[in-house]
Amino acid sequence: MLVKICGATSAAEVRGVADAGADLVGLWHGVPGGRADLPAGRLADLTAEARATGRLEAVLVTFATDVEALAGLTGAGGPSWIQLHGYQPPGTVRALRALVPDGVRIVKVLHVDGGSCVEARLIGAYERAGADCFLLDAVAAGGRVGSTGASLDDGTVTGLADRMQRPFLLAGGLGAGNRHRFAGTRAHPRFLGIDVDSAARGEDGLLAAGSAAAVTRAWRAA
Template identity: 50%
Template sequence: MTAPATLAATPPAPVRPGHLKVCGARTRADLALLADTGPTLVGLWHGVPGGPADLEADHLADLAATAIRLGLEPVLVTFLDDPDRLARLARSTGIRWIQLHAYQSPALVADLRQRLPYAVLVKVLHLSRGRCLERAFTQAFERAGTDLFLLDTVTDDGRVGSTGQPLDPAHVHALLPRLNTPFLLAGGLNTTNRDTYRTVTDHPLYAGADIDTAARDRTGHLTHDAVTALTRAWHPRLQEATA
């Protein structure tokens, strides 16, 4: 599937609040489940070495096309830092959202912004023991063309992405004065800790939640009941829309 040529001259749409993203879909059945339970965004992994949901390029393209047909917005979640490769992937799959989930630079964001003016560029900010590892570069990322930040945890042993480790709301609030760009909240979100983050989700830059671990059963598979409960807890309006 190739992105329409008209997209090349189209600026990214404003990032609206109220998103729920479920990350790590692996099959068409996963996408059908998500389309039935309320999330607006689905994370598709590619270029995540050793990741349990990492997809080959052909599989990524198939799932991206399926997601679009089902009314979901596919998000490329990647550790890649090659702008040529990322731009080719975006154009060949029709994916408009790119989540840079490792330690890519502001220069890469600027390069992608020039190549893909229509894309929504998401940069993850990693918090380790309360300290944002990219704190000194947040404004550089914004100047480079970042549309959305995603706040997530780093484990003590350095793992990033889908760790199920919660963020401390106080650490999030300490970072927010540095941001002028909307953000998604990640890091161990589940159906029982929504109220813990009430002051974060009330912030005017809050754009939604990103969930992976809590959407799965003990075998690692997405379940209808789990995603339904998460949608109800984090974005009940999305749940109403699918009822």
């Protein structure tokens, strides 16, 4: 099971994510107004830091739609994953797939508002366009998306997963204490792992190795 810790902004946080036993570190770029948004140069620096840990892969988390710019960030040692965390259409995924280097994985976020998924009818189109996997996340009050802390229902997750041919990651208010709420999700054959932000942070708001490790241990428990 993969563990992704999202929203690192410093080398110390990246190293802490690695020490926590995670597999992926999320680096924001092209997230206007986002508290963890990074300029391109800083994105490159932290991607190199992740690679230097010997265990982490960097995930470019973005709301952007400029596929040429995004593809350019993944070349020459850039992030090996791109997470499209917005309402980009299948055409954006198709264009991006044609431009990114071989081996770069494209993750398309599917936004769940209550019991319904905004992009449910497009799942097949995203798969045909070249999405490697999906990430299921909750839409918060007012339509806010991304690191909202809002949680999903296990049955809603598995129902969406049954419509997919690709693996999926689960996000949305996950922590060390709520693994038991997602028994169906964890048993699903296409379950790939989890994506955590808030629960991996300390009281100062920064990613903390101890907090991230607690989540990782809990979700990987037999």
